[in-house]
Amino acid sequence: MKNLNQHLSQYAAYHRDKRNIATHFVGIPMIVFAVIILLSRPAFDLFGLPMTPALIVTMLTTVFYLKLDMRFGIAMGIILLAGLVGAKPIALMSTAGWLTWGVGLFVVGWIIQFIGHYYEGKKPAFVDDLVGLVIGPLFVLAEFGFMLGLRKEVETAIVKSAGPTLIKDKSLPASGL
Numbered sequence: 001m002k003n004l005n006q007h008l009s010q011y012a013a014y015h016r017d018k019r020n021i022a023t024h025f026v027g028i029p030m031i032v033f034a035v036i037i038l039l040s041r042p043a044f045d046l047f048g049l050p051m052t053p054a055l056i057v058t059m060l061t062t063v064f065y066l067k068l069d070m071r072f073g074i075a076m077g078i079i080l081l082a083g084l085v086g087a088k089p090i091a092l093m094s095t096a097g098w099l100t101w102g103v104g105l106f107v108v109g110w111i112i113q114f115i116g117h118y119y120e121g122k123k124p125a126f127v128d129d130l131v132g133l134v135i136g137p138l139f140v141l142a143e144f145g146f147m148l149g150l151r152k153e154v155e156t157a158i159v160k161s162a163g164p165t166l167i168k169d170k171s172l173p174a175s176g177l
Helices: 004-012 018-040 053-068 070-091 095-120 132-147 152-162
Strands: 044-046 049-051
Touching (some): 018 053, 018 095
16 A cells, blocks of 8 residues: 555646646535535434445545544544535435535536646546545645645655646746746
């Protein structure tokens, strides 16, 4: 299994334009929340405990994040738990309301993502590795932490592997000259 720095560096290689990273701060939370909303509707009992696919996916994803890094894993677990709490009232809406919120956030989130990748000039990371769908939210959290001056050792490893972030000028030739 890859370690935290390897996963984040691989993902970061597709995300070096600051505008693309900025779109991920909006698009990825929208997509994650949309998935939680859509998976919160089908509820069932498992050994007498109320369950939803959203709860199961959240638990499995949090375990994955915790195995990669305890601090980021705890933070992601808290964020995903907040998503579960926020999705519950939406899942209790009419089917039309539930689907409008879930599908609407999902579609708008992806549109924002693809705008960012236009600026980047690269395809999304998940196209080459589906694990990128799980690493994306962790990448956003890590980038937020880096903005706060946290986890400098992780940031340094990512920049060393993937290069610095910048704003690419699409009017310049590929060499940047």
